[in-house]
Amino acid sequence: xxxxxxxxxxxxxxxxxxxxxxxxxxxxxxxxxxxxxxxxxxxxxxxxxxxxxxxxxxxxxxxxxxxxxxxxxxxxxxxxxxxxxxxxxxxxxxxxxxxxxxxxxxxxxxxxxxxxx
Numbered sequence: 001x002x003x004x005x006x007x008x009x010x011x012x013x014x015x016x017x018x019x020x021x022x023x024x025x026x027x028x029x030x031x032x033x034x035x036x037x038x039x040x041x042x043x044x045x046x047x048x049x050x051x052x053x054x055x056x057x058x059x060x061x062x063x064x065x066x067x068x069x070x071x072x073x074x075x076x077x078x079x080x081x082x083x084x085x086x087x088x089x090x091x092x093x094x095x096x097x098x099x100x101x102x103x104x105x106x107x108x109x110x111x112x113x114x115x116x117x
Contacts, residue, residue, distance in 0.1 A: 004029040004115065006106075007039065007047075007096040015095040018106035022097065025116060029097065038089040044082050047096060050103035055081040058093040058105065065090050 006029045009015045022029050048055050055078050059071060065088040066072060071081065085092050096105050097112035104111045
């Protein structure tokens with residue numbers, strides 16, 4: 001199995017639950033505190049592709065930064081959305097668990113078990 005990574009926010013209960021669930025299943029993931037170390041443009045594009053979604057689908061629309069950054073503009077391209085997500089990492093949905101082949105959003109935390117299979 002390839003390396004398992006988690007975009008993690010230690011202040012988020014779902015993120016903590018997801019990390020604990022991985023550990024309970026014998027997985028010590030590479031923990032990426034994405035608020036301190038946002039993913040690169042290439043990495044975020046890879047995650048979006050693995051999830052099979054649009055970048056807009058993994059944006060936290062209730063965060064103040066969503067409107068402040070202009071992410072509510074429906075005319076933004078996928079490229080612009082990715083760049084704004086990296087510049088404002090608080091808007092990235094969390095937690096996201098990914099490997100080189102699969103990815104899942106941990107809402108609910110059990111969703112990420114699919115990445116382990």
